[in-house]
Amino acid sequence: NDYKQEIDEATSRGVVTMGRTLNIVPDDFAVGWIEGLIGPDLNPREPLLAFYYPIDAYSNKQVKILSGQRSLNSDHKFVGVVAVTIFWRQLLRNILSKGSDGTIAVIGSDCNQTFTYEINGASAVYVGAGDLSDPRYHHKEKFAYLHELNSYDSFDRSYTGFPLSKDFCPYWIKVYPSDDMKAAHESNNPIIFMLVAISIFIFTSMVFILYDCVSERRQRKVLRVAKQSTKIVAGLFPQVVRDRLFKTEEDTKQEKADRMVNAKFRLQQFLRGDGDGNGVAPSASETAKSSSIAPIAELFSE
Numbered sequence: 001n002d003y004k005q006e007i008d009e010a011t012s013r014g015v016v017t018m019g020r021t022l023n024i025v026p027d028d029f030a031v032g033w034i035e036g037l038i039g040p041d042l043n044p045r046e047p048l049l050a051f052y053y054p055i056d057a058y059s060n061k062q063v064k065i066l067s068g069q070r071s072l073n074s075d076h077k078f079v080g081v082v083a084v085t086i087f088w089r090q091l092l093r094n095i096l097s098k099g100s101d102g103t104i105a106v107i108g109s110d111c112n113q114t115f116t117y118e119i120n121g122a123s124a125v126y127v128g129a130g131d132l133s134d135p136r137y138h139h140k141e142k143f144a145y146l147h148e149l150n151s152y153d154s155f156d157r158s159y160t161g162f163p164l165s166k167d168f169c170p171y172w173i174k175v176y177p178s179d180d181m182k183a184a185h186e187s188n189n190p191i192i193f194m195l196v197a198i199s200i201f202i203f204t205s206m207v208f209i210l211y212d213c214v215s216e217r218r219q220r221k222v223l224r225v226a227k228q229s230t231k232i233v234a235g236l237f238p239q240v241v242r243d244r245l246f247k248t249e250e251d252t253k254q255e256k257a258d259r260m261v262n263a264k265f266r267l268q269q270f271l272r273g274d275g276d277g278n279g280v281a282p283s284a285s286e287t288a289k290s291s292s293i294a295p296i297a298e299l300f301s302e
Contacts, residue, residue, distance in 0.1 A: 010052040011078040015165040019050035055080040092124035102180030111169040142175040
């Protein structure tokens with residue numbers, strides 16, 4: 001009776017009917033029948049789905065996927081159906097990319113059939129009958145009817161064959177994350193990077209503070225030595241001697257500068273050919289006078 005309803009739905013309404021899922025809870029008779037139809041490398045205890053596609057007597061073209069064409073011709077004459085039975089696993093394979101593990105897909109219909117698959121990249125594993133998703137992730141649920149999935153297509157294209165039935169036991173799918181997905185996508189790297197950045201900032205600040213302390217300590221030490229030297233000089237020599245002593249240091253610097261100017265003048269004279277390079281700069285006499293250092297102490301005759 002169920003098969004007749006599914007076939008009548010396909011031929012009378014011109015839609016692709018998805019029949020009731022078989023083998024959700026496998027029994028020995030069904031497993032034995034399925035084993036005779038599939039190869040030894042397939043699991044006969046997984047759910048099966050039958051598609052019923054109507055045969056149109058007026059159709060003389062191949063079904064295609066075309067961009068921007070979503071309407072169908074209303075002139076049809078249905079003379080039969082093509083029935084195809086496949087594993088649900090085949091519909092869930094090669095949907096996600098490699099490495100996208102831990103996606104829980106709960107599939108059901110309005111005919112009170114529910115079962116759960118786990119999608120790991122390109123493969124799908126049957127978990128069991130019923131909704132076996134983790135309740136902790138139910139707030140992240142994504143829900144859609146299968147006949148509405150075309151609205152999620154990112155390309156401007158559409159299947160131009162007969163549409164899926166919306167009235168006869170329409171199927172829906174719920175998608176949830178899992179602990180495996182969380183472990184694959186949740187990482188401590190952001191916390192580690194943050195701690196490394198904070199550590200670098202603290203280390204740089206400590207180096208700056210240490211440098212500032214060392215520099216300040218050195219300045220205090222230089223200032224202390226200078227004060228001590230000034231006190232020693234002030235205690236040993238009178239004011240006149242101190243003034244001459246500091247003035248002598250200034251004269252010595254000026255003498256070195258004049259000596260450099262005198263040497264430069266002799267080099268220019270030699271290059272011009274004005275003499276043998278032994279000429280004396282105009283400031284030589286002044287330099288000679290400044291080079292004679294006056295005595296620091298006063299001479300008192302008896």
